[in-house]
Amino acid sequence: MVKAIVDADLLRKVCTERGVKPDLIRDMVSVERNLTSKKERGDELKKMLEAAAQEEFSK
Amino acid sequence: MLLRRIQLENFKIFYGKNVLDFLEGDNNVVLIQGDNGHGKTTIMESIFWALYGKERKHDKLTNPTYTKMINNLAQEKGENLCAVTLNFDHDGKHYLLQRTVSTKRKTPSKNSDYIEEVKLRINGRDEPDIDQVITEIFPEDIATFFFFDGETISRFAETYTDNKETIEKALGLPYLKRAREDAEKIKKDVDKTLRDIKISPNIEKLEKEVENSDKKREDKGKMLGITEKILANLNTERDKLQSALDEFEELKAIQDRINDLEEFSQELDKEEETHHDSEWKFVTAIPSLIIRGALKKSVEDISVVKEQSITDRINQGRIMDQKEFLEHLITTGYCLCGSEFTQDSLERLKTMVDALKEQLEQIHPVPTDRFAWTQGDITDAMFRVKTLESEMVNLPKLEAKRDYIDDNRKRVTKALTHEHENLSAHSAANAREKEVFDRLNKLTQDRAVYMSKRDELKDELEAIERTQLDSENQLRKELEMQNQDTLKLSRQIDLIDRVLNTFSDIIEKSAENKRRKIEEKGSKIFHEITNKPQEFVGLDIDKETFEVQIRGSNGETINTKRLSDGEKHVVALSFLGGIKESTSEGSLIMDSPFGRLDQTHKSRLIDRISDLGQQVVLLVTDEDLNKNEIENMKCVQSRYMLEHDQEKKVSRIVPIAGAAMNKEATNPAETMNDPHLEHLMTLMMPENDDGKNDGGPTPPPTIDPDRKGGA
Numbered sequence: 001m002v003k004a005i006v007d008a009d010l011l012r013k014v015c016t017e018r019g020v021k022p023d024l025i026r027d028m029v030s031v032e033r034n035l036t037s038k039k040e041r042g043d044e045l046k047k048m049l050e051a052a053a054q055e056e057f058s059k
Numbered sequence: 060m061l062l063r064r065i066q067l068e069n070f071k072i073f074y075g076k077n078v079l080d081f082l083e084g085d086n087n088v089v090l091i092q093g094d095n096g097h098g099k100t101t102i103m104e105s106i107f108w109a110l111y112g113k114e115r116k117h118d119k120l121t122n123p124t125y126t127k128m129i130n131n132l133a134q135e136k137g138e139n140l141c142a143v144t145l146n147f148d149h150d151g152k153h154y155l156l157q158r159t160v161s162t163k164r165k166t167p168s169k170n171s172d173y174i175e176e177v178k179l180r181i182n183g184r185d186e187p188d189i190d191q192v193i194t195e196i197f198p199e200d201i202a203t204f205f206f207f208d209g210e211t212i213s214r215f216a217e218t219y220t221d222n223k224e225t226i227e228k229a230l231g232l233p234y235l236k237r238a239r240e241d242a243e244k245i246k247k248d249v250d251k252t253l254r255d256i257k258i259s260p261n262i263e264k265l266e267k268e269v270e271n272s273d274k275k276r277e278d279k280g281k282m283l284g285i286t287e288k289i290l291a292n293l294n295t296e297r298d299k300l301q302s303a304l305d306e307f308e309e310l311k312a313i314q315d316r317i318n319d320l321e322e323f324s325q326e327l328d329k330e331e332e333t334h335h336d337s338e339w340k341f342v343t344a345i346p347s348l349i350i351r352g353a354l355k356k357s358v359e360d361i362s363v364v365k366e367q368s369i370t371d372r373i374n375q376g377r378i379m380d381q382k383e384f385l386e387h388l389i390t391t392g393y394c395l396c397g398s399e400f401t402q403d404s405l406e407r408l409k410t411m412v413d414a415l416k417e418q419l420e421q422i423h424p425v426p427t428d429r430f431a432w433t434q435g436d437i438t439d440a441m442f443r444v445k446t447l448e449s450e451m452v453n454l455p456k457l458e459a460k461r462d463y464i465d466d467n468r469k470r471v472t473k474a475l476t477h478e479h480e481n482l483s484a485h486s487a488a489n490a491r492e493k494e495v496f497d498r499l500n501k502l503t504q505d506r507a508v509y510m511s512k513r514d515e516l517k518d519e520l521e522a523i524e525r526t527q528l529d530s531e532n533q534l535r536k537e538l539e540m541q542n543q544d545t546l547k548l549s550r551q552i553d554l555i556d557r558v559l560n561t562f563s564d565i566i567e568k569s570a571e572n573k574r575r576k577i578e579e580k581g582s583k584i585f586h587e588i589t590n591k592p593q594e595f596v597g598l599d600i601d602k603e604t605f606e607v608q609i610r611g612s613n614g615e616t617i618n619t620k621r622l623s624d625g626e627k628h629v630v631a632l633s634f635l636g637g638i639k640e641s642t643s644e645g646s647l648i649m650d651s652p653f654g655r656l657d658q659t660h661k662s663r664l665i666d667r668i669s670d671l672g673q674q675v676v677l678l679v680t681d682e683d684l685n686k687n688e689i690e691n692m693k694c695v696q697s698r699y700m701l702e703h704d705q706e707k708k709v710s711r712i713v714p715i716a717g718a719a720m721n722k723e724a725t726n727p728a729e730t731m732n733d734p735h736l737e738h739l740m741t742l743m744m745p746e747n748d749d750g751k752n753d754g755g756p757t758p759p760p761t762i763d764p765d766r767k768g769g770a
Contacts, residue, residue, distance in 0.1 A: 006235070006565055007572060014568065018561040020554070025238075025561060032234040032241070033198060034191050045238070046245050049558070053550040 024052050060197060060645040061674050063146040063153075067105050067712070069133035070141045072098045074709035079699060081646075081674060086696035088669050089676045090689065091712075093701030098710040099678040103206055103650055109143040109158045111199055112177065115206075120199060125160050125173035132709050139167075149196050149645070155180040156193070200228045204639045208650035208678075215631035223605040230573045232566055239562040246555040253548040256541050265534040272527030279523060283516045286509055293506045300499045307492045313482045320475045327471065331464050337457055344447040351444045354437055361434050364425055371424035378422070382415040573641055574600050581637025582610070587667045588629050590659040598633060607634055628655040632664070636671050647672030653683045661688075669694035 006029070015022045027048055035041045065079040079102070081089055093099045104115055113120035129141040139162040147154050158177045167173055179186040179193075186192055203211060227233060347354075389408050393399055400408070485492070538545075582597025589595050595617070599610040607630060609617040619630055632652060639647055653661050665688055668675055689698070698715040 006231075006569055010565065010568055010572060014561055014564045018557045018564065020557050020561045024558065025565070028238045028242070028558070029231070029234050030195070032238045033194055033231075038241075041237075041241055042244060045241050046248075049242070049245060049551055049555055053547070053554045056554065057547075057550055 021052065024048065060147050060149045062646050062676070063148060064144070065102070065105065066142075066144040066146075067102070068140075068142040068144075069130040069138055070105050070143055071101045071128060071130060072703075072708070072710045073101065074130045074132045074707070074711065077710075077712040079712055080697065081676075082696050084696060086669075086694045087672070087674050088692065088695045089674070090684075090692070090695055090698040091676065091678045091701065092681065092684075092689075092698065092715075093678070093710070094680055094703070097701040097703040098712075099650055099680075099701060100208070101710075102678065102712075103208065103648065105143045106145065106206060106648070107202065109145045109156055110193055110197060110202070112158060112175065113199075115202075120202075122170075125170050125175070126167065128160050128173075129162070130709060132707050147646075152181050153183075156189075198231070200231075200233070204635060205646060206648045206650075207635060207652075209652060209654035212628060212631045212635065212652060213654065215634060227570070230569060232570060235562055235566050235569070239559060239566070242555055242558050242562065246552060246559070249548050249551050249555065253545065253552065256545055256548070262534065262537050262541070265530055265537060268530040269527060269534060272523055272530060275523045276520065276527065279516055279520045283513065283520060286513045286516060290506065290509050290513060293502060293509060297499065297502050297506060300495055300502060303495050307489070307495070310482070310485055310489070310492050310496070313478055313485060317475065317478045317482065320471055320478060323467075324471045324475065327464060327467055330460075331468075334457070334460050334464060338461065341447070341450075341454065341457065344443055347440050347444045348447060351441075354441055354444070358434070358437055358441065361437070365434075368425040371422050375419065375422045375424060378415050378418050382412055382419070385412045385415070571602065574602065574605065576641040577634070577637040579637075580640040581607075581633045584636040584640075584667070584671070585609075585629060585633035587670075588633060588660060588663045589626070590657075590663065598630065598637070624655045625657045625660055629660050629664075639672065645672070646674045646676065648676040648678070650678040651680065651683055652677070653679070665692055668692065 006025070011022050011025060015025060028045055031041055031044045031048070035044060062079075062081045064081065067073045067077045069075065070077075079089070079091070091099065091102065107113060107115040107120060108123060111120055112123070114123045115121075129139060133139075133141070140159060141161075142157055142159040144155070144157040147156075156177070156179050158175065160173050160175050162173055164172050177189055179189040181192070197205075385408050388394070388400070389405060389412070392405070394404075578598055578600045581600075585598050586592055586596060594612055595609045596612050597610045599608045599616050600606070601608070608619060609622070609630065611617050619627055622630065636647075653664065656664060665684070668677065684692070689695075700713050700715050701710050702713050703710045
């Protein structure tokens with residue numbers, strides 16, 4: 001029912017320019033939408049960013 | 060999200076099972092009619108509660124009060140359960156969401172006396188993570204734009220200042236902003252961790268050492284450079300002076316001769332030293348030569364005396380032996396043959412002893428050791444004399460050498476004196492030559508000093524470099540140990556920076572894109588509804604404040620404060636419609652949306668109502684829409700009446716016969732296989748001919764559209 005918070009084309013374009021995977025941004029937004037606890041959000045986002053940084057390095 | 064069915068069971072004013080079906084087809088408007096207090100708002104509330112487990116009050120969602128949730132009549136009949144079931148389609152999947160509340164005790168009085176349960180099935184399969192799924196497809200924050208009532212419209216019509224926050228909320232920008240803030244916080248934490256690693260005491264100490272070494276190296280390097288430069292200058296000057304000196308040939312010749320003479324003088328010194336030893340040997344032996352005749356006589360005399368002394372000592376011993384033998388015989392009184400001596404014999408023996416004593420007294424031998432000592436010295440002296448005599452043949456040579464040395468010494472001394480006199484005379488005569496010469500000497504001394512200084516500096520520099528190399532090696536090891544962590548954290552910071560920039564870009568561009576879309580969609584709706592389409596061409600939403608104004612036909616902006624209440628209402632409705640169209644697709648449920656509209660605006664809205672959403676549900680009173688307006692409304696697929704029993708104070712939803720229905724409409728709604736609901740359905744469902752309930756969602760009986768009031 002609800003359209004994506006971020007337009008897919010816009011997300012793709014900006015992510016390409018900034019060198020970030022769109023899925024990471026989507027997942028981060030999803031965490032923000034689903035978790036109300038600041039600490040839980042922080043922990044979850046930190047894990048995501050660590051994993052994404054590691055994945056980038058592994059390539 | 061497209062609604063397929065809403066089923067209310069003992070929910071608030073609705074007793075028993077009440078069903079609203081939404082059919083597929085071209086006609087997309089569902090009309091629900093009911094007087095005030097008959098349950099229109101309750102239908103809206105049921106949707107909010109089913110989705111979020113919350114009640115909606117004045118555009119805000121709050122925790123529900125269970126004591127008012129189960130229908131009073133149902134409670135009186137011992138039915139202590141209420142439920143709302145939503146069937147809807149979304150993104151090609153079918154969803155069945157059911158929320159129930161039941162009592163835990165017979166006389167419940169507070170929320171804790173109730174149990175709330177929620178279940179979700181997607182395509183017939185149970186979904187455990189219900190909240191997440193619902194939030195994904197239909198977040199709470201923007202529910203206002205899908206289900207709104209006249210109150211919401213009026214609020215928007217009066218307070219456009221809230222638009223920015225509202226629009227940002229509708230766009231999900233708070234999530235993006237919060238994600239950016241959280242990422243910034245994480246970056247700070249990671250940055251701090253990285254700094255803590257970098258300033259570990261050991262590394263800090265080593266870095267300081269390397270830094271100090273660098274500084275020392277630099278300082279020493281500078282000093283060495285200066286020294287090298289001075290030396291280079293000195294060398295250059297020396298070469299020049301040397302060249303200049305070479306030009307003074309005569310001076311150079313004198314100097315060369317002096318050098319040669321001094322060198323020869325040094326050689327003479329060495330020769331003289333050697334010759335002096337030989338001469339000294341002769342000098343010390345001269346006394347021995349002088350007394351060599353006397354020494355020879357002494358040696359001969361000593362030999363005679365020595366022989367006499369030996370003879371004396373031999374005789375002395377022989378006489379003493381004879382004397383002792385005779386004294387022994389006298390003492391014993393017996394001869395060697397055993398015969399006793401006579402008196403005569405004894406007297407003769409005594410006479411003999413006396414004679415021997417006289418002989419001994421006449422003998423005085425010289426001590427031999429004394430002769431030995433004297434003889435040794437003399438022999439020694441004699442040996443030296445003999446040696447000297449053998450070397451006497453060399454004496455002329457020694458004398459000749461002495462003459463040679465003395466002669467040359469004299470000549471060298473004389474020549475040197477002469478040459479120095481020459482040099483002095485020459486130098487005095489030529490000041491420039493002297494100056495050059497002095498300068499060269501001074502320069503040579505300076506050069507030696509600087510060369511020494513340079514060597515010292517080189518040594519110091521090497522020592523510093525060795526120390527620095529050690530420190531750097533240690534630092535490298537330390538850093539390598541921490542390298543993994545540092546690298547990892549640096550990569551994270553790099554990524555977070557990019558993520559932050561991405562969020563900033565998205566927030567900025569997304570807000571602008573959405574603003575344009577809302578403006579575009581809202582303008583379209585506004586232009587279709589307004590009764591002044593020639594004068595007002597659309598909405599104008601400010602880029603910064605999101606304030607809504609009207610765009611005039613000449614491109615001018617018109618402040619909404621100048622508009623009538625009805626016109627403001629149209630602006631608000633258009634704005635909400637624009638937001639809805641820009642942010643979602645599917646159902647739009649409006650409760651009494653015609654509040655302040657004049658007849659012209661209302662007619663235009665009714666004409667365009669089906670265009671506002673893929674599925675439009677209108678909750679209206681008879682005052683909102685009259686019979687003609689309802690009859691003439693386009694695209695109506697079904698109509699429902701909210702019947703109210705004044706006596707029992709309950710309502711029920713009844714389909715109105717004769718409403719324009721899509722003949723080919725289908726209803727894919729399913730039911731939740733829940734014991735409570737099954738029980739309720741058994742109670743509510745009309746029986747078949749065979750007296751059994753089939754369990755399916757049988758529509759309630761239809762009523763006459765003009766009929767009002769009791770069930």
